[in-house]
Amino acid sequence: MRISELSERSGLPVQTIKFYIREGLLPRGVASAATRAEYDQTHLDRLRLIRALREVGNLPVAAIRRIVEAVEDPAVGLHDLFGTAQYALRPRVQAPEDDPDWGAARRDVDALIAELGWQVTERAPARDLLTQTFVALRRLDFTVTPDDLRPYVEAAVALAEHETGGLAEDASRARAVRGMLATVLYEQVLIALHRLAQEDASARHFGPS
């Protein structure tokens, strides 16, 4: 297909498609004449992936490029591929320098992960994300006990097992990659449903009947 059809079918303007080609996110089309290039289904699939990552993951171009390169490279194992996609996600937080509250909270996070026996790298951004929330909860004078965390740990384990178990049954790399990306997108499903369920619970407990 020509770039105009690719634009129509992907829902993206021609200029945006040309930008993605320049940025190395999308392979060039095959030249069919001096000023014409042909695109195929792989281009369309790639554009859909880029669009989903941009819209939902809110990812910058550099992060999308890293994910796309990892997807393309058969030497990147499934676990590393999943890490590439997940570590690119927002929100990310930067550890502040010289904040004693941060240091203490980070030690609690590391101890919690060790106690749960989870295999998580030292540089996993989610460690800092959890640290930031612990700091904020303490600034509001909330203590965070293992009992407070238990329902969240249980929900997280059940969902992660459900998500990864579904992938593990499938041997094909292409399908596993798609499934992993869905898993990353499902984080927002979880956030949205949690907020909706909170509103419903609040309405039932406190709302005008």
Place this chain on the structure above:
Amino acid sequence: MRISELSERSGLPVQTIKFYIREGLLPRGVASAATRAEYDQTHLDRLRLIRALREVGNLPVAAIRRIVEAVEDPAVGLHDLFGTAQYALRPRVQAPEDDPDWGAARRDVDALIAELGWQVTERAPARDLLTQTFVALRRLDFTVTPDDLRPYVEAAVALAEHETGGLAEDASRARAVRGMLATVLYEQVLIALHRLAQEDASARHFGPS
């Protein structure tokens, strides 16, 4: 205490505190001399709340002002207060104009909420958040069935019930307000733990042993 001590104890620069006063987020201190004002524990508590909302909720000043005003106003019921806090949270998404995919996905979201019997307003931002993810999943050619959603719905309901049930036992408005804010902050606990649990599950299923 003087503003210098308030700064030290809250961990916020004096300039930031003065900015919050100008913006109406923090009440002025009581003038104790022509160029001096006294601050007390209520100022410190308010600064901690503002800091937590800024850092974790990533909220703009206007949204924090709305929350602070709702907390102060005893005429605002607990359910409306919770809504004020929750509706201010990011990520927020804007419905695109004239996108047929969006319209279809939004109808699915509305049908899901109706089927679950959840009491959620039409203008709840989480409806659009869920709609956005449905659109993105479909662009990647994933169908989203009730079976796919069930584990997320179950986790969301269990957590919301745990969070709101804890609040309902407590009659005091001040404590309920604090608990609601914690509930909002715990969303990030859930996100972080979900990502950590995913990495662990991926390591166990796909990782180098």
